[in-house]
Amino acid sequence: MDELTLYIANKNYSSWSFRPWIAMTAAGIPFREELIPFGPGATHPRFRDLSPTGRVPVLHHGAVRIWESLAIIEYIAELFPDAGLWPADRESRSLARSISMEMLSGFRALRSACPMNMRRPVNGIALPEGVIADVTRIEEIWRDMRQRSGGPFLFGAFSGADAMFAPVINRFATYDLVRDAETIAYMDAMRAHPAWRVWEEAALAESWIVPEDEA
Known part of the structure; x- marks a missing residue:
């Protein structure tokens, strides 16, 4: 190959x-x-x-x-x-692809106001219109999928859907956007994943600076 x-x-x-x-x-x-x-x-x-x-x-x-x-x-x-990048059963695969597409095409207010930045100190910001609605919808997705699958990830085992939402974990944590225990439990599971830790370690070691309005 x-x-x-x-x-x-x-x-x-x-x-x-x-x-x-x-x-x-x-x-x-x-x-x-x-x-x-x-x-x-x-x-x-x-x-x-x-x-x-x-x-x-x-x-x-x-x-x-x-x-x-x-x-x-x-x-x-x-x-x-x-x-195992997608769930084995058809219904779960359809849900995983649906929420992945929703992440791909939506949540523009959150993405615009809170760019990913793993080196940024945890600190809240004044939130423009639409951000809270985005946060609420994402929390609903995470809660529904994990309740359905039993967790710890969206469909039990780590999948492509978790990968699509991975940057949101950083946004929620860095900009101090959430308080719900179920949301934080999912975020903790993601941040404990070995792949996450490898990426984060490399991100924190980078010296390049990009203005937030350009990232």
């Missing part, structure tokens, strides 16, 4: 890079990581050479190029069907 190469940006800031990286790492998928730090405007000239969107993450697999976080997770799930 051709080598898998995942191109990502700064681990401290790049929420979209985090998603496929933690999915592949948690599933034990072998891949080569290549990190290209953001330049001005949270971009880099090399990104255009790697992906038709000019953004990362992008996965190279021989001559195949796969961009967008969820598409990468889907591709890896097809390539490694025994890795």
Whole structure:
């Protein structure tokens, strides 16, 4: 099999890079990581050479190029069907994909107001309109999925859906957004995962600074 190469940006800031990286790492998928730090405007000239969107993450697999976080997770799930990136039963898979798509396309108020930043000290901010509604909906998703599966992750074992929501864990913690015990229990399970800890350690060691309005 051709080598898998995942191109990502700064681990401290790049929420979209985090998603496929933690999915592949948690599933034990072998891949080569290549990190290209953001330049001005949270971009880099090399990104255009790697992906038709000019953004990362992008996965190279021989001559195949796969961009967008969820598409990468889907591709890896097809390539490694025994890795457990999606739940085994059809109903759970449909739910996992539905909430992953909701994460992909929604929660813009939260993402805009509270960018991922693993080095940022924990501190609340004045929340623009829409953020609380986003937080409430995400908590509802997490609560419903974990009650249905029994936890500790959204569908019992770690899955692609957990990977899609991984950056939200950092946002909720860093901006001090939640108090619910069930929400915090899920966040604790995610932050204790070995793959999370590897990413976080590397993020905290980075020295690059990107203004929050560019990340």
